[in-house]
Amino acid sequence: MALDLPPDPHFFVLEADVWGPHDTQFNKTEPVNRGDAPHCPRCGEAIGMLTWRPEYRVELELYGQGLGDFAEGPGYEVLISERMANAVRTEGLTGLLGFHAVEVVRMRRKRKGPKPGAVPRYFAATACFGHGAIDDVRSLVRRDEPVTCPECRNPGRDTIHGFVLEPGTWQGEDVFRPRGLQGRLLVSERFIQFVRRHGFTNMKLIPTREYILDPEHKGPPAGSPSSLI
Template identity: 65%
Template sequence: MRTWLQPYRVELELYGQSLGDFVKGPGYSFLLSERMAEAFQSEGLIGLSGFTPAEVVRVRRKKKGPKPGVVPRYFVVTPHFSRAAVDMARSRLRYGDPITCEECRSAGLDTVHGFTLEPGTWQDEDVFRARGLPGTDIVSERFAGFVARHGLTNMKLIPAEDYVWDPLQWGPPAG
């Protein structure tokens, strides 16, 4: 995947009454509102790098209604690629092909119906990507509490045991 390079210029789509604190960006990047970025840093959470300002060049409304008020400042961040690894024996994963790389553990992943991390591999990051779950951003319970305390918007946090990724609707693995 190509890396998003500076200068960071973004067009946002507004679906409700106000812009969210979190916006999934291109590639591995996210946009965080200024209030979320400042709170993340002041609380000492870890797992994101960058915190580079982005220029909002346009906001498009996707539903009828009043135009948004003030557009918050946004910052581009990237989650860390962690040493944390999915526990293959205790997770509910379906593979079409055998795992050939013990490092990435992702070749042939067809479905996820809940997962757990291998003991001793997670290093207490609050936002990260784990080996074995390509394209999936994982957050800690501490991060979930942070989101609730600050009333941050535009995020849906799902417990790891309830997380489902099944694009072809094959259902959970047997056993």
């Protein structure tokens, strides 16, 4: 049965809200059991970092005033709170995988603030590699090197000054890593509504058309339009 997808969907880059009121980060605690990195099914090249396998043990770092529902750390895995994990399951949001219970072996406060209450239960999750692909023609991007594989579309981008997905490539996932930009988490409009409705914390949600990645301040690609098509 075909998915009933919106004709012109909008997407958002999901990042932790660094310097926000619930700024929470994590580090994996040794010994860390690592598995193979994911690979492109067509060209065989790695498209992600080494995976994380049991046991899932972490040290939380609290920079904000209170612990968040979402946390980033090394690797492609993220932590989500138990209340967020339950809501994802109950409401049927798609794209997050794993939901492995995490043991918090230590919590460090990294900036001044009130002593946090009980540490919530966290789960380790990963986002699926989606079929949605970056549209190079309609996006303001500059590549490191020419694309050699039409499936994974690696390597990545040197600079980004806003991007969109190719029409018809997204298959309805609410959280996913797009083809051609696997290092970023994208979320759907439904995910945005989900976060707002529940008040989940420590998430920055940036419209892809406004997303900028330009560490060397090179600016948009030469000859590019002033706005996205």
